[in-house]
Amino acid sequence: MDKVLVEGLRVDAYIGVHDWEHEREQPLIIDLEMDWDNARAATTNDLADALDYSTLSEAVIKLVKAQSWQLIETLAEAVAAMIMQDFKVMRVQVKVGKPQAIVAARQAAVIIVRQQTPA
Numbered sequence: 001m002d003k004v005l006v007e008g009l010r011v012d013a014y015i016g017v018h019d020w021e022h023e024r025e026q027p028l029i030i031d032l033e034m035d036w037d038n039a040r041a042a043t044t045n046d047l048a049d050a051l052d053y054s055t056l057s058e059a060v061i062k063l064v065k066a067q068s069w070q071l072i073e074t075l076a077e078a079v080a081a082m083i084m085q086d087f088k089v090m091r092v093q094v095k096v097g098k099p100q101a102i103v104a105a106r107q108a109a110v111i112i113v114r115q116q117t118p119a
């Protein structure tokens with residue numbers, strides 16, 4: 001299956017299990033991998049047939065900033081659900097990285113893969 005990727009999307013968010021994490025935003029790095037048939041858009045040369053990564057990225061940023069979060073897992077689930085629902089994506093992988101989570105590490109992260117069952 002073809003893919004559309006968004007790599008290294010930085011979103012500053014209120015996220016964490018500690019009170020102080022809800023007093024200042026922290027950067028998150030989000031990587032997205034969506035199953036999408038790119039052949040149609042390649043043939044028609046029409047954005048309407050493509051998975052528009054610009055619109056999708058804006059929707060992810062809006063969702064992340066709409067509320068505060070505890071776990072990066074919860075955020076990843078919400079992002080995956082929104083992408084499948086609003087963009088008619090059948091399968092999505094979401095990686096959410098939190099660079100400031102562990103002082104001695106480059107980042108902590110989770111990866112989830114979610115798939116819709118065809119109707």
Ligand SMILES: Nc1nc2c(c(=O)[nH]1)N=C([C@H](O)[C@@H](O)CO)CN2
Nearest residue numbers: 015016017018070071072073098101
């Ligand atoms: N699996 C997870 N572990 C932890 C998370 C998380 O979101 N998922 N969050 C934290 C804290 O918020 C941390 O980032 C700062 O102390 C700890 N473990």
